[in-house]
Amino acid sequence: MHEERSWWKEAVVYQIYPRSFADSDGDGVGDLQGIIDRLDHVASLGVDVIWLNPVYESPQADNGYDISDYRAIHDEYGTMADWEALLEAVHDRDMKLIMDLVVNHTATDHEWFQRSRRDEDGYREYYYWHDGEEPPNNWESGFGGSAWADDSEAGLQYLHLFDETQADLNWDNDDVREDVYEMMNWWLEKGIDGFRMDVINLVSKPDGLPDGDPDSDWVGIEQFANGPDAETYLSEMAAATYDDYDTMTVGECLDVDPETAGDYVSEDGPLDMLFHFEHMFVDAADGWLSPAEWDLPDLKAVLSKWQTELDGWNSLYLTNHDQPRIVSRFGDDGEYRRESGKLLGTLLFTLSGTPYVYQGQEIGMTNYPWSSLDELDDLQSIGKVEAAIEAGEIDGFEDVREIVRARSRDNARTPMQWSDDENAGFTDGEPWLPVNPEYESVNVAAAESDEDSILHYYRELVALRERHETLVYGTYNLLLPDHESVWAYRMELDGDAVLVTLNVDDSETTVTLEDAAGTTELLLSNYAEPTETGATLTLRPYEARVYELEAQ
Template sequence: MNEQRAWWKEAVVYQIYPKSFADSDGDGVGDLRGIVDRLDHVADLGVDVIWLNPVYESPQADNGYDISDYRAIHEAYGTMADWEELLDAVHERDMKLIMDLVVNHTSTEHEWFQRSRRGEDGYREYYYWHEGEEPPNNWESGFGGPAWSTDDDAGMQYLHLFDETQADLNWNESAVREDVYEMMNWWLEQGIDGFRMDVINMVSKPDDWPDGDPDNDWVGIEHFTNGPDAVEYLSEMAAETYEEYDAMTVGECVNVDPETASDYVSEDGPMDMLFHFEHMSVDHDGQWLSPSEWDLTDLKAVISKWQTELDGWNSLYLTNHDQPRIVSRFGDDGEYRRESAKLLGTLLFTLSGTPYVYQGQEIGMTNYPWSSLDELDDLQSIGHVEAAIAAGEIDGFEDAKQAVRDKSRDNTRTPMQWDDSEHAGFTDGEPWLPVNPDHEDINVAAAEADPNSVLHYYRDLVELRESHETLIYGAYNLLLPDHESVWAYRMELDGDAILVALNLDDTETTVTLEDAARTAELLCSNYEGSTEPGATLTLLPYEARVYQLE
C-alpha cells in the first residue's frame, strides 16, 4: 500500500489560519504581509508545505469559507501583490504552498449566485432552487437550523448545507464544473503546489431529495455525502486540472470510513489523501452540546483501523481550524501541558502518513476559557447554542459553556502567541478574537529560549521522521490494544523496526512489551534520562519513547 514513493508522502505540512497568524498593519486582523514577516518561524520548524486557509475575496460570514470572488484577495488580508510575495518567499525557503479550495458552495454575494437569483440564462441551474412554501426535505445546516432558506428576490428556496450565506453549487451542471476547473487551473498557473479541498465529498446530491434520519447529529448527512457522482466528478476534476501538475491534493471528507475513503485516495483515486473525522468523534456522543469522556482504547481503535484498512495514503492530524486544541482535548493543559503536547506530537510524527501541524500546536497552545457568547465569532458554535436556547433545550450560555470551551472552532482561531506582550505580539491594535490569557507563559519567544520547550521538541520530531523512512512508509502493528492508558505500536519496513510507547495518563504506568527486550536504541523521548529498554517498561505521566529495534 505504501511502497510507491512521492514527495507529498514525505512532507510535513504546516497550516496557517491567516486571520489569526500575524497582523502587519495594526487593524487586529492577520494578513499576508504578517505571514511573510513571520515565515522564518515556519521554515525553522523544518516543514515542507504550507496549507493556507482561504484568503479570497469574501464577506467573511464564515471567515473566508464564503467566497465571493475566487480570483481576488480579501482586502483585509492584502493584495494579489502581497500574495505573490508570499508565494515567492515560501518557494525561496524551499517550501511549497497549497491553497484552500472551497467549491461545494459559494457566498451568496458571488456573481454566480447573483445571476442565479435573477434567473439569467444558464445561471439558475448553478445552485439548487426549490419552488414552494415547504422545503423539499428535512436536511439541516451544519451550523444549526434548516438547510433551506427563502431568497426574497428569487421567490424560491435555495440549499445551503452551512450558513445561509453559503449557497451550495449544483455540480450536476457541466457549466459549473467547467467554471470551477478553469478557476483551479488559473491558480495552478500562478505557481501554487496543490489544494486542500473543503468538504469535497459533498458535491454530489441525490435528485429526489430524500429525508434524512432525524436522529442524526446532522440530519441528511447520509444523503449529501458520498453522493452518486462524487467520485466521478472528482476524477473529472483531477483529469482537467491538477493531474497535469506535480501537485498535492488533500480532500476534507465528511462521513467516510476506510472503505469509502479508498474510492477517493487509492492508487487510481482522484486525490492523494483525505481528512476524515472518525477520530474527531470519540469524545462526544453525537450531539454538539453533549461532550463526553473519551476512552483511549476507542481512539486507538479508530486510528489503528485507518492505519491498517485504508487502501491509500493517510493524512495525520489531531487539530485544525475546525477543531479544539489537541493538548486541551487529548492531553493535559494543566500540570502536564508540556509533556502531553510533546507526546501528542510524537504520536503524529510516528504513524504512517503525512503529518499536519496547525499554527500554535508547535508551542502547546491551549483552549480559551470562554465566558460568554459575545466573545465568540464562530458561526457553528453560536448557531448551535442559539438553536438550543430557542428549542428550550438549555436556558442560556451557562448551560453550554463547557461544550463551547471543549468544542468551539474559535479555540484554535484565537491569535497566534508570539510573545508575552499585551496582544501576544499578534497585533498592535485590538485583535479580532481575544488573546488567550496564558500567552504570558505560552509563546514563541519563550519557547525559543527554552531548550526543553515543545517547539524544540517538534523540530526534533521533524528531523526524526526525515531520517527514518520506516516512520513514513512502515507498516503499523498495534500492541496492547486494550490497555487503557498506554498506546504502543511497532512500525516495520524491510526488516527495520521502530517501537513507540506512549503513556496517555497522569500517573506512572508499567507495561510488559516483549519488543522492548530486544536490543534497542532510544531515538526520542519527552523526558530526560529515560530508562534503558526492557521487557518491562515503566512510563512516567504522559511519557513518550521511540526506540530503534535491532
Template structure:
C-alpha cells in the same frame, strides 16, 4: 507497505490561519504581509508545505469559507501582489504552498449566485433551488437550523449545508464544473503547489433530495455525503486540472470510513489523501452540545483502523482551524501540558502518513475559557447554541458553556502567541478575537529560549521523521490494543523497525512488551532517558518513547 514514493508523502505540512497568524498593519486582523514577515520562523520548523486557509474575496461571515470572488484577495489580508510575493518567498525558502479550495458552496454575494437569483443565462441551474415556501426535505445545516433558506427575491428555497450565506453549488450542472476547473487552473498556472479541498465529498447530492435520519446530529448527512457522482466528478476534476501538475491534493471528507475513503485516495482515486473525522468524533456524544468523555481504547481503535485498512495514503492530524486545541482535548493543559503536548506530537510524527501541524500546536497552545456568547465569532458555535435556545433544549449559554469551551472552533482561532508583549505580539491594534491569557507563559519567544520546550521537541520530531523512512512508509502493528492508558505500536519497513510507547495518562504506568527486550537505541523521548533494558517498561505521566529495534 507503501512502496510508491512521492514528495507529498515525505512532507510535513504547516497550516496557517491567516486571520490569526500575524497582523502587519495594526488593524487587529492577520494578513499576508504578516505571514511573509514570519516565514523564517515557519521554515525553521523544518516543514515542507504551507496550507493557507482562504484569503479570497469574501464578506467573511464564515471567515473566508464564504467566497464571493475566487480570483481576488480579501482587502483585510492585502492584495494579489502581496499574495504573489508570499508565493515567491515560500518557494525561496524551499517550501511549497497549497491553497484552500471551497467549491461545494459559494457566498450568496458571489456573482454566480446573484445571476442565479436573476435567472440569467442558465445561472439558475448553478445552485439547488426548490419551488415553494416549504423545504423539500428535513436536512439541517451544519451550523444549526434548516439547510434550506427561503429567498424573497426569487420566491423559492435554496440549499445551504452551512450558513445561509453559503449557498451549495449544483455540481450536476456541467457549466458549474467547467467554471470551477477553469478557476483551479488559473491558480495552478500562478504557481501554487496543490489544494486542500473543503468538504469535497458533499458535491454530489442524491436525486430526489430524500429525507435524512432525524435522529442524527446533522440531519441528512448520510444523503448529502458520498453522493452518487462524487468520485466521478472528482476524477473529472483531477483530469481537467491538477493531474497536469505535480500538485498535492487533500480532500476534507465528512462521513467516511476507510472503505469509503479508499474510493477517493487509492492509486486509481482522484485525490492524494483526505481528512476524515472518525477520530475527531470519539468525544462527540449524541449531540455537538453534549460531548462525552473519550477513551484511549476508542481513539486507538479508530486511528489503528485507518493505518491498516485504508487502501491509500493517510493524512495525520489531531487539530486544525475547525477543531479544539489538542493538548486541551487529548492531553492535559494543566500540570502536564508540556509533556502531553510532546506526546501527542510524537504520535503524529510516528504513524504512516503525512503529518499536518496547525499553527500554535508546536507551542502547546490551549483552549480559551469562553465565558459568554458575545466573545465568540464561530458561526457553528453561535448557531448551535442559538438553535438550542430557540428550540427550548436549553435556556441560556451557561447551560452549555463547558461544551462550547471544549468544542468551539474559536479555540483554534485565537491569535498566535509570539511573545509576552501586548496582545502576544500578534498585533499593535485590538485583536479580532481575544488572546489567550496564558500568552505570557506560552509563546514563541519563550519557547525559543527554552531548550526543553514543545517547540524544540517538534523540530526534533520533524528531523526524526526525515531521518527514518520507517516512520513514513512503515507498516503499523498495534500492541496492547485493550490497554486503557498505554498506546504502543511497532513500525516496520524491510529490516528496519521502531517501537513507539505512549503513556496517555497522568499516572505512572508499567507494561510488558516483548519488543522492549530488543531495543537498540532510544531515538526520541519527552523525558530524561529511561534506564529499562528488558521487556518491562515503566512510563511516567504522559511519557513518550521511540526506540529503534534490533533485527528479530
C-alpha cells in the same frame, strides 16, 4: 500502497489560518504580509508544505469559507501582489504552498449566486432552488437549523448545507464544473503546489433531494455525503486540472470510513489523501452539544483501523482550524501541558502518513476560557447554541458554557502567541478574537529560549521522521490494544523496526512489552532522563519514547 515514494508522502505540512497568524498593519486581523514576516519561524521547523486557509475575496461570514470572488484577495489580507510575494517567499525557502479550495458552496455575494437569484443567462441552475412555502425536505445545516433559506428577491428557497450565506453549488450542472475547473487551472498556472479541498465529498447531491434520517445528528448527511456522482466529479476534476501538475491534494471528507475513503485515495483515486473525522468523534458520539468522555482504547481503535485498513495514503492530524487545541482535548493543559504536548506530537509524527501541524500546536497553545456567546465568532458554535435555545433544549449559554469551551472552533482561532508583549505580539491594534490569557508564558519567544520546550521537540520530531523512513512508509502493528493508558506500536519496513510507547495518562504506568527486550536504541523521549530499557517499562506521566529495534 506504501511501496511507491512521493514527495507529498514524505512531507510535513504546516497549516496557517491567516486571520489569526500575524497582523502587519495594526487592524487586528492577520494578513499576508504578516505571514511573510513570520515565515522564517515556519521554515525553522523543517516543514515542507504550507496549507493556507482561504484568503479570497469574501464577506467573511465564515472567515473566508464564504467566497465571493475566487480570483481576488480579501482586502483585509492584502493584495494579489502580496499573495504573489508570499508564494515567492515560500518557494525561496524550499517549501511548497497549497491553497484552500472551497467549491461545494459560494458566498451568496458571489456573482454566480447574484445572477442565479435573478435567473440570468442560465445561472438559475448553478444552485439548488425550491419553489414552495415549506422546504422540500428535512435536511439540516451543519451549523444548526434548516438547510433551506428563503430568498426574498428570487421568491424561492435555496440550499445551504452550512451557513445561510453559503449557498450550495449544483455540481450536476456542466457549466458549474467547467467554471470551477477553469478557476483551479488559473491558480495552478500562478504556481501553487496543490489544493486542500473543503467538504469536497458533499458536491454530489442525490436525485430528487429525499428526506433525511430524522434520528441522525445531522439530518441528511447520510444522503448528501458521498453522493452518487462524487467520485466521478472528482476524477473529472483531477483530469481537467491538477493531474497535469506535480501537486499535492487532500480532500476534507465527511462521513467516510476506510472502505469509502479508498474510492477517493486508492492508487487510481482522484485525491492523494483525505481528512476523515472518525477520531474527532470519540468524544462527541452523542452530538455537538452532548459530548462524551473519550477513552484511549477507542482512540487507538479508530486510528489503528485507518492505519491498517485504508487502501490509500493517510493524512495525520489531531487538530486544525475547526477543532479544539490538542493538549486541552487529548492531553493535559495544566500540570502536564509540556509533556502531553510532546507526546501528542510524537504520535502524530510516528504513524504512517503525512503529518499536519496547525499553527500554535508547536508551542502547546490551549483552549480559551469562553465566558459568553458574545465573545465568539464561530458560526457553528453560535448556530448550535442558538438553535438549542430556540428549541427549548437549553435556557442559555450558561447551560453549555463548558461544552463550548471544550468544542468551539474559535479555540483554534485565537491569535498566534508570538511573545509576552501586548496581544501576544500578534497585533498593535485590537485583535479580532481575544488573545488567550496564557500568552505571557506560552509563546514562541519563550519556547525558543527554552531548550526543553515543545517547539524544540517538534523540530526533533521532524528531523527524526526525515532520518527514519520506517516512520513514513512502515507497516503499523498495534500492541496492547486494550490498555487504558499506554499506546504502544511497532512500525516495520524492510526488516527495520521502530517501537513507540506513549503513556497517555497523568500517572506512572508499568507495562511489559517483549518488543522492548534485547538490543534497542532510544531515538527520542520527551523526558530528559528516560528510565532503563527492557521488556518491563515504567512510563512516567505523559511519557513518550521512540526506540529503534535490533534488525530481525
